[in-house]
Amino acid sequence: xxxxxxxxxxxxxxxxxxxxxxxCWSYYFPVALLFRIPLRRFINAVSExxxxxxxxxxxxxxxxxxxxxxxxxxxxxxxxALLCLQVIVFNLDGTTLYLxxxxxxxxxxxxxxxxxxNSS
Numbered sequence: 619x620x621x622x623x624x625x626x627x628x629x630x631x632x633x634x635x636x637x638x639x640x641x642c643w644s645y646y647f648p649v650a651l652l653f654r655i656p657l658r659r660f661i662n663a664v665s666e667x668x669x670x671x672x673x674x675x676x677x678x679x680x681x682x683x684x685x686x687x688x689x690x691x692x693x694x695x696x697x698x699a700l701l702c703l704q705v706i707v708f709n710l711d712g713t714t715l716y717l718x719x720x721x722x723x724x725x726x727x728x729x730x731x732x733x734x735x736n737s738s
Contacts, residue, residue: 623727630723637715663687677706 650657667684671677681702688698725732
């Protein structure tokens with residue numbers, strides 16, 4: 619397929635990242651507003667663990683640093699432990715989103731039609 623495949627892969631990645639950003643903002647932004655969490659300080663506190671998780675593609679590798687940063691941010695240890703488990707659950711949401719987009723991408727590249735209605 620030549621260089622056209624790279625354009626299609628770029629569209630897949632762009633769709634994934636836009637979907638992940640929308641997903642995160644729909645979860646985290648309302649919660650931050652509800653509990654009056656200062657977003658700038660919070661983003662500064664979690665930036666290092668996020669970079670580690672992104673670079674290693676593993677949220678488990680960033681978990682100890684993330685827990686330390688949240689305790690420094692003035693969250694009690696019990697709350698930090700609960701929230702870090704929730705982050706792992708949200709990570710599964712991201713994985714599910716990626717797998718569904720990849721499935722649609724492979725079907726489109728292969729010329730397979732995936733209808734929305736049940737075709738049984």
